[in-house]
Amino acid sequence: MSTTVTTPTSRMTALARAELTLLGRSKGTLVAALFVPLVLPLSVRSAAEEMDLAEAGLTPGTVVLPAAVGFSLLFAVYSALVGVFVVRREELVLKRLRTGELRDGEILGGSALPAALIGLAQCLLLAAGCSVLLDLSAPSAPHWAVLGLLLGLVMCAALAAVTASFTRTGESAQVTPMPLMIVSMIGSGMFVPLELLPDRLASVCEVLPLTPVVTLVRGGWTGDLGASEALGAVATAVAWTLLSVFAVQRWFRWEPRR
Amino acid sequence: MEANEHEHVIEVTDLRRVYGGGFEAVRGIDFSVRRGEIFALLGTNGAGKTSTVELLEGLAAPAGGRIRVLGHDPYTDRAAVRPRTGVMLQEGGFPSELTVAETARMWAGCVSGARPEREVLALVGLETKAGVRVKQLSGGQRRRLDLALALLGDPEVLFLDEPTTGLDAEGRRDTWELVSALRDGGTTVLLTTHYLEEAENLADRLAIMHEGRIATTGTPAEVTASEPSRITFELPRGYFVGDLPPLAELGVSEHEVDGRTVRLRTRDLQRAATGLLVWAERAGVELRRLDVRSASLEEAFLGIAKGASTRTPATKEYAA
Numbered sequence: 001m002s003t004t005v006t007t008p009t010s011r012m013t014a015l016a017r018a019e020l021t022l023l024g025r026s027k028g029t030l031v032a033a034l035f036v037p038l039v040l041p042l043s044v045r046s047a048a049e050e051m052d053l054a055e056a057g058l059t060p061g062t063v064v065l066p067a068a069v070g071f072s073l074l075f076a077v078y079s080a081l082v083g084v085f086v087v088r089r090e091e092l093v094l095k096r097l098r099t100g101e102l103r104d105g106e107i108l109g110g111s112a113l114p115a116a117l118i119g120l121a122q123c124l125l126l127a128a129g130c131s132v133l134l135d136l137s138a139p140s141a142p143h144w145a146v147l148g149l150l151l152g153l154v155m156c157a158a159l160a161a162v163t164a165s166f167t168r169t170g171e172s173a174q175v176t177p178m179p180l181m182i183v184s185m186i187g188s189g190m191f192v193p194l195e196l197l198p199d200r201l202a203s204v205c206e207v208l209p210l211t212p213v214v215t216l217v218r219g220g221w222t223g224d225l226g227a228s229e230a231l232g233a234v235a236t237a238v239a240w241t242l243l244s245v246f247a248v249q250r251w252f253r254w255e256p257r258r
Numbered sequence: 259m260e261a262n263e264h265e266h267v268i269e270v271t272d273l274r275r276v277y278g279g280g281f282e283a284v285r286g287i288d289f290s291v292r293r294g295e296i297f298a299l300l301g302t303n304g305a306g307k308t309s310t311v312e313l314l315e316g317l318a319a320p321a322g323g324r325i326r327v328l329g330h331d332p333y334t335d336r337a338a339v340r341p342r343t344g345v346m347l348q349e350g351g352f353p354s355e356l357t358v359a360e361t362a363r364m365w366a367g368c369v370s371g372a373r374p375e376r377e378v379l380a381l382v383g384l385e386t387k388a389g390v391r392v393k394q395l396s397g398g399q400r401r402r403l404d405l406a407l408a409l410l411g412d413p414e415v416l417f418l419d420e421p422t423t424g425l426d427a428e429g430r431r432d433t434w435e436l437v438s439a440l441r442d443g444g445t446t447v448l449l450t451t452h453y454l455e456e457a458e459n460l461a462d463r464l465a466i467m468h469e470g471r472i473a474t475t476g477t478p479a480e481v482t483a484s485e486p487s488r489i490t491f492e493l494p495r496g497y498f499v500g501d502l503p504p505l506a507e508l509g510v511s512e513h514e515v516d517g518r519t520v521r522l523r524t525r526d527l528q529r530a531a532t533g534l535l536v537w538a539e540r541a542g543v544e545l546r547r548l549d550v551r552s553a554s555l556e557e558a559f560l561g562i563a564k565g566a567s568t569r570t571p572a573t574k575e576y577a578a
Contacts, residue, residue, distance in 0.1 A: 017363075091354065093351050095347065097368070099315055099316075099317065099345035
């Protein structure tokens, strides 16, 4: 008998495929994940037009696009995945999956894959949209933007698992992502670029999880990002990701509380 | 593969499980299961059956003791054990919005050497439900889907936690036949059950758990052999227990009278029944509602559960 042995990739693909099917059947999640990040940047645009951007060397395009990437990561990836992890736990799906060959990391990774891919596709679409609609020129240092986006996707998935560790039910999963989302929108340079904030406040905001992503994406387009500043942002994002992985290993619950 | 078919596929030594709140669910149990054997864990609710099975499945680390499944620690050596075991949890664990076929396909992608999904769905009689969402299945159909997935990888060891709960009589019998056939094909099966009949029909050996410990273990015949048989009947008006032949001579060890109803317990059922019936024939007495039954697992089970209820009223209920 020929025996096909599963690999981490094959197992995660099988799981991701099922999650994608489920995502397609969850209308509420789909609307929040697909449309909100495409609509919200419009409000940033009107705000941006009232700011004195030229002084900071910015244009409406380099304010709106990083904000749009941030919205996509927060809504399509972070918030959506908190719901996925919590609901699968409550349905005992996570427990079921753990009885098989999947490793713990594969279960979370495979479940997160569809949302991460949607987030990625959305960000690419938003970049194209901003280029056309806001006369955004081609990025000067695209590698920083790409790195920022990829780090952001992994970090948001990891943060979602952390938040899910402290969320008991599907209903509360609609509330528990709020603090990080609000803090990020206000403090990570999405509505107001950090360049326009007082220095001391800006340096606090720099260590928020989503700030490095916004910084790297914006810097990738403007080309104003110094190497040390860029590496600092990368280090911040990596640190948040590692911290999240540690927290998940320690606190993630695979079964509902009895 | 392994030459010795009497090898122990599952070995449990002084196993303990303690939950976060300090509740000790499993309090030092030992047993072993040989290759190709069906071993049943029986017990009252809260006896520690599921807590034990979850440790064997490698879902949690024990608080103490040792487990070997196919020679490996199922918790620390997950990668070595999982491809060779199949697990049916006590409750589903399927996304409710997936169809039966989608669920099976997903699971097949995570199982080494998976059989065709259609084949296992047919095995449990779900082939016509392939396009139905899991949320629309009945409780019994969900149990069968769970069994199908546990069988996908042709496991050497099968863990079944209450496999027939929620099934109707026919579904239960089908599952028994399937599990027996698997055993005959060399699969080792560890199952928990509420149904004494299920353990009696299916198990080669069993253990009755109570309050985290194994109260008794052996083949169904061995476990019941320690229990007396029962004879129950109603005496007609005008007759009393004193009119019966001397009970000690009939081999009756205990008797109780409740109105006209007489209950006898004996370890020599044939002698007691013959003596009673011969007496009734000679005396021209009709013994109404006569019920003669050998010792059953139920007796052993109730004996253990009852011994408990006098100590801890909270665990009195027993589900059957």
